Amino acid sequence: MGKIRNIGIIAHIDAGKTTATEMILHHAGRTYKIGRVDEGTAVMDWMEQERERGITITSAATTCHWREHCINIIDTPGHVDFTAEVERSLRVLDGGVVIFDGVAGVEAQSEAVWRQADKYGVAKICFINKMDRLGAVFHRTVTMINERLRSKALPVQMPIGSEKAFRGIIDLVENKVITFPDGSNASTIEESSETPVALEHHQALIENLAELDEQIMEPYLNGQDITSSQIKAAIRRLTTANRVVPVLCGSALRDRGIQQLLDAIVDYLPSPLDIPPISAIDPRSGETVLRLTSDEEPFSALAFKTVSDPFMGRLVYLRVYSGRIKAGAQVLNSSIEKKERLGKLYVMHADHREEVDHAEAGSIVATLGLKMTSTGDTLCEPTRPVLFEPIRFAEPVLSMAIEPKNRGDQDKLDDALAKLAVEDPTFKIYRDKETGQTLISGMGELHLEVLMERIFREYGVRVNAGKPQVAYKETITLSVESEGKFIRQSGGRGQYGHVWLRIEPAERGSGFEFRNQIRSGAIPKEFVPSVEAGVKAALQSGGLAGYPIIDVKVTLYDGSYHEVDSSDVAFRMAASIAMRNGIDKAKPIILEPIMEVEITTPNQFLGDVIGDLNSRRARIENIEGRDEVSSVCCLVPLAEIFSFAGDLRSLSQGRASHTMQFHHYEELPQNLAEQIATKVSKGR
Secondary structure, eight states: OTTEEEEEEEESTTSSHHHHHHHHHHHTTSOSSOOOTTTTOOSSOOSHHHHHHTSOOSOEEEEEEETTEEEEEEEOOOSGGGHHHHHHHHHHOSEEEEEEETTTBSOHHHHHHHHHHHHTTOEEEEEEEOTTSTTOOHHHHHHHHHHHSOOOEEESEEEESOGGGOOEEEETTTTEEEEOOTTOOGGGOEEEEOOHHHHHHHHHHHHHHHHHOHHHHHHHHTTOOOOHHHHHHHHHHHHHTTSOEEEEEOBTTTTBSHHHHHHHHHHHSOOGGGSOOEEEEOTTTOOEEEEOSOTTSOOEEEEEEEEEETTTEEEEEEEEEESOEETTOEEEETTTTEEEEOOOEEEEETTEEEEESEEOTTOEEEEEOOSSOOTTOEEEOTTSOOBOOOOOOOOOOEEEEEEESSGGGHHHHHHHHHHHHHHOTTOEEEEOTTTOOEEEEESSHHHHHHHHHHHHHHHOOOEEEOOOEEOOEEEEOSOEEEEEEEEEOSSSSOEEEEEEEEEEEOOTTOOEEEEEOOOTTSSOGGGHHHHHHHHHHHHHHOSSSSOOBOSEEEEEEEEEOOTTTOOHHHHHHHHHHHHHHHHHHTOEEEEEEEEEEEEEEEGGGHHHHHHHHHTTTOEEEEEEEETTEEEEEEEEEGGGOTTHHHHHHHHTTTOOEEEEEEEEEEEOOHHHHHHHHHHHHHHO
């Protein structure tokens, strides 16, 4: 188990993640022909749309071997619209290779994936890519990692030259120089050691480590020689503890520095044994328990991805945290308290599968046969249940109406949407009861566009789509208590449900939380899930303008029941009534999605760009100038940014570029909220 590495390749779009992964697989002997993104032959970009567009859309898993170590790799998308793929991958990984464009440095999505990795305590190494491109500066990117990402960057390599003059790497750990002869790749490396430049930087690395690691400090202060194996062990300890981030460099496209990157993955990133025991909840007692990464522990795993395979059915990806499991074994889904039976187990290589008969602690596998398991569910030994913290995903920010071009395809469309929603937690489907429309919501225009293409290609349904709309939300500002009663008598058995709910605003971004505080059996336990379902349905219907309500805590604290007439339906209706009454009194407000936008523009157009941003209710967060180009970081409401791409091209003669990602929801200004509420009420 100490020779397993579970890693993700993460970065901003176009930094070179997939190219680096292809080179890694080639050097590890997993593939014999190097795939190219621009030619549509990359192994990890296996979907047709990925090959056509030249971008990664869905995370792809594979396994390779290097220096007798097993490396499980997940190649993740860089585009912000597919951030859910990064989120769920990082949730189950132990380490990450963060790739930076040597020209652009730390970009907007780089910051986002870095924050996601920090949230899950993922140890990281950095690879500064494209050192052969015009404008590549190694030291500037290292400084940006320190300043913008607030991390301790520890260069373990230095480039020899840059741009067209990039011809080699100084290995500061081994104290040697690796050169790449002109026109050759990394397979014909020349090595030399004891050069003055290498010695100088090698000594600086030891001094940095001595400040941070006691096992290096003592021999350093005593004037003893420190070996490369001691240095590697110190870097590994500090990296695993998330105290430093080793920095390497190279050019993935030219296959320079990839073998050294593989060595660094093995030398510095943690194995499952280096990760602290994962904490979970015992669903029977509510107490916190720890699961050690060991085959001797009871089985536990987290489902982090679900895929509907057109040929094989439902494929669920699992990270096994403890214990061993065999194909065909019965497991408990503790998230829904249902038993399921595993089908065949597979080790994945993009869209290809290799069947295995069992899975051990620390491994990542896929399985068939789990009909009720969804993303974020916990699977465990039925006699020793545990419940892991689920994966939390961002709320969708863009919506549009959708309908089949052929009315007879409505059932096929509903089936396709349901399967896609199971696969993608950031894709939501709503039915407007008043208009009968089907509304879909996602993370951006590209996200929805890709999903609509998949509906046609994979399910054969052509669709008409409306103009994208901003996915506004609502929340409440006051805490209230509300009663809900549903009583029906019509001869024979009636209906009776009665609840008291406490409805409170929650911290922005925390989502929905339901608590059951019923004491002394005022409501039987079997009706509590129906109360929660009624609460969720009411939140989805909205309040002020009919938008879904988020960031709310709801507590069921009292009520009553009838021994004969009470039913699940009655308590669901009672909860829905209590919520509608309470939301009106809790002063709901409308929230709008705010996007983080980073614009890179030549300085001559900076004034015009800022003027345009100010007209869009933008808040300028930071302006950073370098050479003849400036980078503007700002927060802009999504409603104001739809036409921005075209306007930016016009303002800058096509020379400026921008990236955009969801940042947070915040209250819509009062005048705009009134306009939207009025418009919605007229539409009704």
